[in-house]
Amino acid sequence: MVTVTIDGKSIQVETGTTVMEAARDLGIEIPHLCYHPELSASGGCRLCIVEVEGRAGLEPSCQLACADGQVVRTQSKRLSQMRREVIDLFVSDHPLDCVICDKAGACLLQKYAYEYGVSETSYDLEVSRSLFQDDNPFFLRDHKYCILCGRCVRVCNEVIGADAIELAGRGFESHVATPFDGPMIDSSCIFCGSCVQVCPTAALMPVSRRGKGREWDLDRIKTICGYCGVGCQVEYALKDSRILYAQATPDAPVNGEFLCTKGRYGWDFATHPERLTTPMIRRDMAYELGLTDEPWHLPDASPLAVQQPKIEDSFVPVGWDTALDLVAQKLADTVKENGPDSIMGLASARCTNEENYVFQKFMRAGIGTNNLDHCARL
Amino acid sequence: MTNSISEIRDADCIFITGSNTAESHPVISYEVVRAAKRGAHVIIVDPRRIPLVRQATLFLQVKPGTDIYVFLAMMHTIIREGWADEAFIAERTEGYEAFKAVVEEYTPERAALMSGVPAEQIELAARIYAFGERVDGPSVYEEDRGHSTILYAMGITQRSNGTDMVMTLANLAMLCGQVGQPSTGVNPLRGQANVQGACDLGCLVNVFPGYQRVTDDEKRLALAQAWEVEELPGQVGLTIVEAMHAVAEGKIRAAYIMGENPMMSDPNTSHVEQALRGLDFFVVQDIFPSETAQLAHVILPAASSLEKHGSFTNTERRVQLIEPVLPAPGEARPDWQITAEIAARYDKKMGVDRQLDYWRYPSAAAIFEELATVTPIYAGMSVDRLRGEGLQWPCPDAEHPGTSILHVGKFSRGLGKFNPVEAIDPAEQPDEEYPLILTTGRVLYHYHTGTMTRRSEPLDWIEPHGYVEVNAQDAAAVGVEDDGFVVVKSRRGQVNTRIKYSEGVSPGTVFLAFHWREAPANMLTQDFKLDPVAKIPEYKVCAVRLENPPEKNLVSRRESEKVR
Numbered sequence: 001m002v003t004v005t006i007d008g009k010s011i012q013v014e015t016g017t018t019v020m021e022a023a024r025d026l027g028i029e030i031p032h033l034c035y036h037p038e039l040s041a042s043g044g045c046r047l048c049i050v051e052v053e054g055r056a057g058l059e060p061s062c063q064l065a066c067a068d069g070q071v072v073r074t075q076s077k078r079l080s081q082m083r084r085e086v087i088d089l090f091v092s093d094h095p096l097d098c099v100i101c102d103k104a105g106a107c108l109l110q111k112y113a114y115e116y117g118v119s120e121t122s123y124d125l126e127v128s129r130s131l132f133q134d135d136n137p138f139f140l141r142d143h144k145y146c147i148l149c150g151r152c153v154r155v156c157n158e159v160i161g162a163d164a165i166e167l168a169g170r171g172f173e174s175h176v177a178t179p180f181d182g183p184m185i186d187s188s189c190i191f192c193g194s195c196v197q198v199c200p201t202a203a204l205m206p207v208s209r210r211g212k213g214r215e216w217d218l219d220r221i222k223t224i225c226g227y228c229g230v231g232c233q234v235e236y237a238l239k240d241s242r243i244l245y246a247q248a249t250p251d252a253p254v255n256g257e258f259l260c261t262k263g264r265y266g267w268d269f270a271t272h273p274e275r276l277t278t279p280m281i282r283r284d285m286a287y288e289l290g291l292t293d294e295p296w297h298l299p300d301a302s303p304l305a306v307q308q309p310k311i312e313d314s315f316v317p318v319g320w321d322t323a324l325d326l327v328a329q330k331l332a333d334t335v336k337e338n339g340p341d342s343i344m345g346l347a348s349a350r351c352t353n354e355e356n357y358v359f360q361k362f363m364r365a366g367i368g369t370n371n372l373d374h375c376a377r378l
Numbered sequence: 379m380t381n382s383i384s385e386i387r388d389a390d391c392i393f394i395t396g397s398n399t400a401e402s403h404p405v406i407s408y409e410v411v412r413a414a415k416r417g418a419h420v421i422i423v424d425p426r427r428i429p430l431v432r433q434a435t436l437f438l439q440v441k442p443g444t445d446i447y448v449f450l451a452m453m454h455t456i457i458r459e460g461w462a463d464e465a466f467i468a469e470r471t472e473g474y475e476a477f478k479a480v481v482e483e484y485t486p487e488r489a490a491l492m493s494g495v496p497a498e499q500i501e502l503a504a505r506i507y508a509f510g511e512r513v514d515g516p517s518v519y520e521e522d523r524g525h526s527t528i529l530y531a532m533g534i535t536q537r538s539n540g541t542d543m544v545m546t547l548a549n550l551a552m553l554c555g556q557v558g559q560p561s562t563g564v565n566p567l568r569g570q571a572n573v574q575g576a577c578d579l580g581c582l583v584n585v586f587p588g589y590q591r592v593t594d595d596e597k598r599l600a601l602a603q604a605w606e607v608e609e610l611p612g613q614v615g616l617t618i619v620e621a622m623h624a625v626a627e628g629k630i631r632a633a634y635i636m637g638e639n640p641m642m643s644d645p646n647t648s649h650v651e652q653a654l655r656g657l658d659f660f661v662v663q664d665i666f667p668s669e670t671a672q673l674a675h676v677i678l679p680a681a682s683s684l685e686k687h688g689s690f691t692n693t694e695r696r697v698q699l700i701e702p703v704l705p706a707p708g709e710a711r712p713d714w715q716i717t718a719e720i721a722a723r724y725d726k727k728m729g730v731d732r733q734l735d736y737w738r739y740p741s742a743a744a745i746f747e748e749l750a751t752v753t754p755i756y757a758g759m760s761v762d763r764l765r766g767e768g769l770q771w772p773c774p775d776a777e778h779p780g781t782s783i784l785h786v787g788k789f790s791r792g793l794g795k796f797n798p799v800e801a802i803d804p805a806e807q808p809d810e811e812y813p814l815i816l817t818t819g820r821v822l823y824h825y826h827t828g829t830m831t832r833r834s835e836p837l838d839w840i841e842p843h844g845y846v847e848v849n850a851q852d853a854a855a856v857g858v859e860d861d862g863f864v865v866v867k868s869r870r871g872q873v874n875t876r877i878k879y880s881e882g883v884s885p886g887t888v889f890l891a892f893h894w895r896e897a898p899a900n901m902l903t904q905d906f907k908l909d910p911v912a913k914i915p916e917y918k919v920c921a922v923r924l925e926n927p928p929e930k931n932l933v934s935r936r937e938s939e940k941v942r
Contacts, residue, residue: 137836161411223701226683229568231692253767260404269830276679277708303672311667328723330659334632344621347581348637349573352688354745355713362721370615377914378643
């Protein structure tokens, strides 16, 4: 263990802890662009520089290991000046079109430019990258916003293990690339969108979000993903009750900032036009009940053999009252005639605890059978 | 899981078997990647070269159904070489001698012959696992033995000896003392958002909420009192696959199906369809007109998990709250409201007189409050306590912080029991007529029967149609080009789908996921021999053959694809 003092506050940390990490533990935020708490430090952006007592030079805090008795300052006139220059260099190669940018309000470069009062660049340079790649329905790659922080490359390698992208080229030619700059689909990308999640600027953005609203106007609701059993927490960003995109937040107990492709992009099923919106009774039974005049028989062909089945061909919509009453009546008739064990109930691994509880209570305390299963084995 | 997900990244050795973690549980695979990058050993035993093999330090590619020989041989080696944790065995387990006698028969050489994995690799895996060895980098743990964790999924359980398979992995962990500490344990990765919760709350044939046996008179009586009913059924019910058979015998006459799609998820689809058609009455409550719903008499529209309150329990036993994000479409309602309404009306039809509010729950939270009172492992939970990070069961009282690691210091049954398990081969072996082994599973971009993901634009864009993964050698034998159409036939049925040349499967093995209604894998799987205890079907092994499709069919299907 070593003890360091940062901005006058002391803290004891494990040997090997960086000044950046120790500062975070103290609740001190050191400005940073390429640093990400879940990734290895690259020390590339130079924004996280700090002053160490007894040393002349400035040190990047994300790579500086704490030493016993070390005294660190994260704010000073000199540091502010240096950081302004760093930001100036970044914005010399980054469009300042925040007024129309979807990332505005959530962009780290914008945040620090604001905090350090950098409204324009003092360099007479053009943005060197212009590649715009919209080759997949998951995310867009707009290279002009890229600041080459390398977070996307690191997350893809260090956490996801997909190794789909790499920094390619030199100088003004440098950019984040798939092999031979090919489309994402031809790379080893698994479209988890973790690169989008950690991107500090608008270089990587969800397709679904494009032009749909300003960050500060969005509602945010956290819930648990409905796919596999990992139980990732997902934060949905909504406008007018429509989901614009999904992301994860560092405080998610299981997944932190990471999701898979289904969790991050697979939510649009909920508003698919084929959603069931009204109770329905099959036409033959509806005919028996006098709900329709046309006699009908269930076709022999398997539903699996029909190319695009239309549910309304086989069912008539009814009100809840009619449907619920029919179900209760049929179940009651079956039990009266054949006993409770002639009924089978299938609950669901996609329903909530509360729903499964009520379901099994109905099967057991209502109907009186243990013929009760769900897809746990399937 | 005996342990928690976040512990995986600190493991010294991760032993993965029967789990295609990167595709079925991607976020757990990220934990494995992180451990690997820090120098942990990752050992994978699987019939397929799954994506996570890229991170593995040792990959034992077994012939489907022969992994049991590898596990037994690993334990044989561990005992023979004196690598077992004798102190742990002596203090915390029982039945070791009988188990040891059985394992003696299973040499690595025998396993090599059965599985195709060299004996030296099996012995190496045994040593690395037993001692929790690392490739490099420091361990976060200070004991002599590093920490080894076992991750498994349906590749282990969906077998006619699935229960034996799980007990074998438990034996392996106990043998090396790799239980009851962080980053160890025997960890099933569960495949559906609330499959753990549905089991916890008793949606199984043999247990009430909290795994209280229906045959336990005392527990049954107590629950009957809590529910204010005279009695509860005390006989173990029929599982889903058994029930499908019971329809033909006239024993099952009606079914209430909530959020399930047996037409896609159950083995031997033709038989399932016949059974569903044979029911006097069945009602499906779902969010989409699934293949099963299309055969139902009544369909009830339900709200999806994005549209309601409630809780899910994840694979590490963590109960977490869900929140409504969207309004439910049209007249769709949360499932609990629908079921409770049916129950109330059913009572009336049966002339049962109960208190007016018996089925009238004001909210999901009110249901949780009730279920916590009858589910001992949830007893200390409340909706208020679940906010934020949720709680991991067992959580027996309101002060209990929840349990992140099971079996610490003592097994929940007292002493850990070594079950002497013999190797049993899969029920259906390849023969001349059906020379290939089919194994089924999932792909990354789809989920279960595809009801949701097939209707997600980006996900279906990337995997719009089914395919059978075949080794180029077997594909050449039928003469079908990569991406060409092929017929996969088993004794139960056939599937027309595309072929995908894959080095991931060995010659003699083919793989087909079960997401695609156009290529329903379960037309092929067998339902004649289930695991005798768990009644789980053997989805991971059945015998098939490949055939060229009739030319006419081939052309028309290709054209129809173009139109799509």
